[in-house]
Amino acid sequence: MTAFRLSAQTRHRRLERPFRLESGAWLPEVEVAYRTWGRLSPTADNAILVCHALTGSADADDWWAPLFGRGRLLDPERDFIVCSNVLGGCYGTTGPTSPAPDGRPWGRCFPRVTIRDQVRLQMALIDALGIRRLQLVIGGSMGGLQALEWALLDPERVMAVAALAASGRHSAWCLAWSEAQRLALAADPRYRDGDYDPRDPPRAGLAAARAIAMATYRSPRSLEERFGRRSGHAVFGAASDVPDDYAVNGWLRHHGRSLTERFDANSYRILIDALDTHDLARGRGDYEAVLRAIRQPVLIGSIDSDGLYVPSDQWELVRLIPNATLLAIDSVHGHDGFLIDAARFHDALLEFKSRRNGTLHAAEDFRSGWDTVPRFKDRPIPEYQASGGPS
Numbered sequence: 098m099t100a101f102r103l104s105a106q107t108r109h110r111r112l113e114r115p116f117r118l119e120s121g122a123w124l125p126e127v128e129v130a131y132r133t134w135g136r137l138s139p140t141a142d143n144a145i146l147v148c149h150a151l152t153g154s155a156d157a158d159d160w161w162a163p164l165f166g167r168g169r170l171l172d173p174e175r176d177f178i179v180c181s182n183v184l185g186g187c188y189g190t191t192g193p194t195s196p197a198p199d200g201r202p203w204g205r206c207f208p209r210v211t212i213r214d215q216v217r218l219q220m221a222l223i224d225a226l227g228i229r230r231l232q233l234v235i236g237g238s239m240g241g242l243q244a245l246e247w248a249l250l251d252p253e254r255v256m257a258v259a260a261l262a263a264s265g266r267h268s269a270w271c272l273a274w275s276e277a278q279r280l281a282l283a284a285d286p287r288y289r290d291g292d293y294d295p296r297d298p299p300r301a302g303l304a305a306a307r308a309i310a311m312a313t314y315r316s317p318r319s320l321e322e323r324f325g326r327r328s329g330h331a332v333f334g335a336a337s338d339v340p341d342d343y344a345v346n347g348w349l350r351h352h353g354r355s356l357t358e359r360f361d362a363n364s365y366r367i368l369i370d371a372l373d374t375h376d377l378a379r380g381r382g383d384y385e386a387v388l389r390a391i392r393q394p395v396l397i398g399s400i401d402s403d404g405l406y407v408p409s410d411q412w413e414l415v416r417l418i419p420n421a422t423l424l425a426i427d428s429v430h431g432h433d434g435f436l437i438d439a440a441r442f443h444d445a446l447l448e449f450k451s452r453r454n455g456t457l458h459a460a461e462d463f464r465s466g467w468d469t470v471p472r473f474k475d476r477p478i479p480e481y482q483a484s485g486g487p488s
């Protein structure tokens with residue numbers, strides 16, 4: 098049986114009522130695993146919600162360490178920071194590995210969830226914690242999709258949103274990569290459409306799905322610079338005369354194997370399906386009109402080499418959301434740049450947050466803060482409507 102690790106600081110809260118999903122299905126019992134940093138102010142208005150990505154966890158101070166600390170974006174001395182494990186995942190919040198009403202794990206019977214369902218569960222947690230205002234909801238990748246949903250689902254409570262490496266709806270390109278991963282899972286005979294023995298899970302299928310995903314999370318240049326055509330043995334120092342033992346293959350296999358040690362295949366499938374449901378306009382009307390209705394200040398983070406949530410996804414958001422600002426970084430790391438190059442987003446994110454708090458910054462300071470961040474220097478965006486951001 099795969100062991101899913103939870104950090105010692107993780108706390109748990111059980112919903113008092115059954116939870117209704119967008120599909121109409123009900124989860125009779127729901128538990129949320131979450132972490133907090135700092136203290137909620139007496140006026141309950143200093144909270145920041147961090148939303149994690151696909152295989153992430155509530156340990157935001159681990160995977161986003163460069164954003165945490167005194168004087169930083171996520172400052173436990175000033176802010177009350179919350180991060181919860183996502184609905185459908187396998188790190189403590191209810192998902193396929195949790196007990197169903199019959200006491201056995203839900204497994205393949207766990208109902209499909211949407212990004213909106215995940216956010217509505219986060220909203221229940223934020224209610225339960227007594228938070229009146231969220232100064233900022235921030236996330237990258239799947240967390241970025243959730244952050245954007247927050248802007249629409251709880252406009253009274255959310256003061257500002259930062260979405261990195263995300264989009265307003267899952268593109269055909271993203272849908273295609275999800276399907277490739279589902280096919281990889283399904284090709285493992287152990288998978289049995291999700292009805293597998295938890296003691297003998299479909300490791301090969303999950304590893305193959307992760308390998309496909311990992312290639313989309315990086316960029317051609319990043320893999321070229323790191324591995325080129327070198328052999329795995331050359332990278333690890335030993336001589337190799339096997340011509341096709343490429344280092345990049347070993348790296349992909351490593352990431353596939355690593356995921357099978359920390360993730361459940363049904364959860365993976367549920368979360369990929371949830372990604373594919375992402376469409377800010379679903380059930381709300383015309384896509385452009387829905388984005389134009391977002392009122393909060395929104396920071397849209399973009400990575401020039403992101404081959405999954407491609408930069409044009411973010412340009413579209415900036416073009417349509419009235420109070421949006423683009424924060425674009427040059428990074429070799431592709432989509433995973435929101436993790437590997439998080440530090441490069443930091444100063445502009447801090448600036449954005451500080452402006453919202455109204456505590457800082459003469460105009461010159463504001464400008465110099467932005468100037469340290471590389472933007473789309475050579476690619477002006479038509480109809481760019483950032484308010485108060487770079488122009």
Ligand SMILES: CC(=O)SCCNC(=O)CCNC(=O)[C@H](O)C(C)(C)COP(=O)(O)OP(=O)(O)OC[C@H]1O[C@@H](n2cnc3c(N)ncnc32)[C@H](O)[C@@H]1OP(=O)(O)O
Nearest residue numbers: 149150151152153154160329332344345347348351433436
């Ligand atoms: C926020 C979230 O939502 S997700 C949470 C964080 N994300 C993850 O944990 C996902 C899995 N991890 C990753 O994708 C990456 O490790 C990141 C994004 C966290 C960091 O990226 P990088 O620093 O570029 O790490 P990289 O992709 O090189 O992976 C390093 C691993 O590959 C291994 N590796 C590197 N080259 C090779 C090779 N040729 N053959 C085999 N293994 C290799 C290293 O030994 C190392 O192993 P370890 O992680 O077990 O220590």
Ligand SMILES: N[C@@H](CCO)C(=O)O
Nearest residue numbers: 150151152153238239
């Ligand atoms: N590599 C990260 C980002 C994916 O969007 C993860 O596995 O969650």
